[in-house]
Amino acid sequence: MDRRYEQGVAESGETAEQLDEQVHAYFYPFKRVSGQWSVYEVCKTALLSCTLLPLRLLLLLIFLIVLWLVAALVQGSPRHGEEAVSSSGSTPDSSLNQKIAGRLAGWQMRLVRVIPRLARLALALCFGVFWIRRRSPEPSSLSPQLKPVSPRASLARRSCAYTIVSNHLGYLDILVLLAVYSGSFVAKEDIRRVRFVGKIACAIQCLFLGSSESVTQSIVGRTQRAHACRVLKQCEGCSDCATNLIIFPEGTTCNGHAMIRFRRGAFAAGLAVLPVVVSFPYKHFNSSWESILFKTHMWRIMTQFVNYVDISELGVYEPAEQEKVDAHLYARNVEKLYSQHLALEIYDLNRKHKLMYHSYLLGQKTAGEVLELASQEKLADPSLTTFEAIP
Known part of the structure; x- marks a missing residue:
């Protein structure tokens, strides 16, 4: 491996330090910054x-078991996924999700609502997140297409925006968003088979994606099915429209100091979304899970007295007519809002670039190789093409 690295340095004419700096600068959103x-x-x-960590790990195990038991009870509900699909007139996304979506009895819906409360308790006792600070931007800074929403507004006032979009910093923000919005998430089908987590994900009606399925479709x-159920009142109430769908349009985690381009899947339906910004203020340890081993991150985060989380709602975003027919433009405009609110630079990168960067960190590829592969990926991914945002 050293021989390959030396060869790459010799061919480029740059020093090893210069190439290393170039790689870290190119893939900056994925660089570990703490x-x-x-x-x-x-x-x-x-x-x-020696003291707090063992206790927090024990409490985490207890919470996982309790959540699993609650989810197991919810999974005993009768299903009517076919009814939900036929009533909305939409194409079903997968047979798996049809089986998961169904009408829940009243007592089962109450159990589903217990899961976010347990998640909030777990955040405090296991991860030291005792407060989730809710913030709203100044009205003067909002886009004309944004309708301000009070942080304390009920879910009913947000009903016109079934989809919540958020930046993604790691597994901690999943718990935070679950606790605050009681929503469901988009996940790989493999998650369904993960012990504890899989059953909980099914209970909160996560959207599972198979390897052969189109994410956007x-x-x-x-989204269209839930819109028909919730807004158009075309069903008596199913689990699809009982929770909001929370999507991370970047498609992967970033370090909180930079952004990458939004994917268009969350915006392809042409319906309103609620942009939410999550941030982890820190002094000693950055809670974002980026380019760090899971066990190391868990150890560091559980050995902090307190971890801080801020949530900002930018308001319900109603797409313009042009955005409704152009998902790339819609995604780019919402992405611009995030960039302005966070004062962060947007990099023309995607999840594949992150994997390339990790292969460099692990010594599997040289600096020259990953930079060349990254350039090729940029040309191959149409979502990284520049679109002019609506002013």
Whole structure:
């Protein structure tokens, strides 16, 4: 591997340090950015690793078992996925999701509502997230297409926006968004077979995607079906329209210091969305899960006294007529709102670029190889083509 690296350096005419800096700068949204180790942080981590960490791990296991039991009870509900599909006139996204979607009895719906409350409790006791600060931007900074929503507004006031879009910083923001919005998520079908997590994901009506399925078509089908159920009142109430669908349009996690281009799947239905911004203010440890081993991240996050989370609702975004027929333009305009609100640069990258960067960090590819592959991916991905946003 060293020989291949030296060969790449020799061919490029640049030093190893220059190439390394170039790679980290190119893939900056995926670079691990966190606080520096200090004497205080070392002593605190050592102390809490022996005291608080074992307790938090035990509590996490207990929460997973309780959540699994609640989800198991919910899974005993009768299904009417076919009714939901036929009533909306939409194409079903998959047979799997048809089986999951169904009418829940009253007591089962109450059990589903217990899951976000347990998630909120787990955030506090296991991860030190004692407060989730809710913020709203100044009205003068909002786009004309945004309808401001109070942080304390009920879900009914957001009913015109079935889809919630959010930036993605790691597994922690999934728990945060679940606790705040009681929503469901888009997940790979393999998640359904993960112990504990799979059954919980089914209970909260996650949209599962198979390897042969179109992500965009599946999301559009679910969104249109829920729109017909919730807004047009074309069904008596099914689990599809009982929860909001939460989507991470970037398609992967970033480090919180930069953004990547939004995918168009969340916007292809041409319906209103609710943009939500999640941020993790930090001094010692960045809670975003980016380019760091899961076990290391879990260890560090559980050895912090407190972890902070901020949520900002940018308001319900009603797409213009041009955006309704052009999902790329719609995605680019919402992406621009995030960039302005967070004051972050947007990089023309996608999830495949992240995998390339990780292959470099693991020593599987040289700097020259990953930069060449990244350039080829940019040319192959039409979503990375520049679109002019509506002013």
